[in-house]
Amino acid sequence: MSGNESSIVQFDNVGLRYGTDREVLSDVSFTLYPGSFYFLTGASGAGKTSLLRLLYLAQRPSRGIIRMFGTDIITEPRGNLPSFRRRIGVVFQDFRLVQHLSAFDNIALPLRVAGVPENEVERPVADMLDWVGLDHRADARPATLSGGEQQRVAIARAVIARPEILVADEPTGNVDPEMAVKLLRLFEALNRLGTTVVVATHDVHLLKKVPDSLIMRLDKGRLSDPTGALRYPPRRDLRQDAGA
Template identity: 55%
Template sequence: MIRFENVGLRYGMGPEILRDISFRIPERSFQFLTGPSGTGKTTLLRLLFMSLKPTRGLITIFGKDRSRITREELPLIRRNIGMVFQDFRLLDHLTTYENVALPLRVRGRDESTYRNDVIELLKWVGLGDRMHVYPQVLSGGEKQRAAIARALVEQPRILLADEPTGNVDPLLARRLLRLFIELNRMGTAVVIATHDLGLMDQVDARRMVLSEGRLEIYD
């Protein structure tokens, strides 16, 4: 589904942040991306999300060469990729329901075609009773679940999550992990960037370890 071959990335004339990165993400797979802070995990996720272009190497996403994807094609392809950001990126003037439904509104969908689906998704992540409140009154864990729901609303083929349990207690972290596992069982490939070894020990999944700009893979 996604393939990196000898990918490198640098900013300007600085040293390479990522060097000779090669891996594949198959359909319906589950993997953790880990490594010390500052090693480039978020940068690698941004390459996967196509918000960055590599300095060198080949990235193939859903059969398309990243370097040949036009600006017009990018939003269409990105609909297949859900992204959960560390800072949630919820809009304060929108309710939980409106934040989750936003990607569909942007596409011009009529609310009658998605309202029930959004409500069911909010119930699935445990926010059925919080859909009409604003982000300012949500807890950190509730904001995280709202961000996950928004990433899932377009039914992506792959979900990328950047430290999704970094701001929640261990109990909620396990609950979020169960959501990701269930999502994977339903057919979505999952990539979770985390430094939480305890979290990773709960799932028999591939580990991609970044260290000093290089990637090692442990199946």
């Protein structure tokens, strides 16, 4: 795969194995474009979580090439990776909220880790709580929140720093169908602001809920391309380019 300056992520013949086991991902190649919305789907055990771990730089591949933000991540020194991770928001399937912190402080965590002055933290966190409909639960700790509320806190934490890429692993798996649609609408709103969104899901009914989304399908560790998402920029991007 040749370099593409308009892409935000490129995988080229990537393989991943854990230890001496067989590969869980084999010859995975795709390109993600800025401001696009992707669903990553496939049966349980297809390799979705493993692929997402590569995307948010929690795992290095066993082989192949990964370029992110124009940089070869494989050859990049490990000490430089945190600066790349700060450009990626992650919504984990199990939320991973800090139990002794309030909803406010969980959401504020990425800003504080990045060294944002405390007097510049309160307003964006308050705005984010309002955005996810939890302004009345700012002081609540995770144990007192419902599953859907915890998920919304996790999403707010993931997007508070306006990441260039948002990666979500089965974000609707622990909520009812009505809440699942509401969460997708939050992802769409972020996507409209320019963030590239990748949502892993096994729920095929969700795939039609975002009309402009593109579908990446994993089957036994191999990626298929039912919408042409992996080879070409989305048509809406091409229209924007033509009108620029």
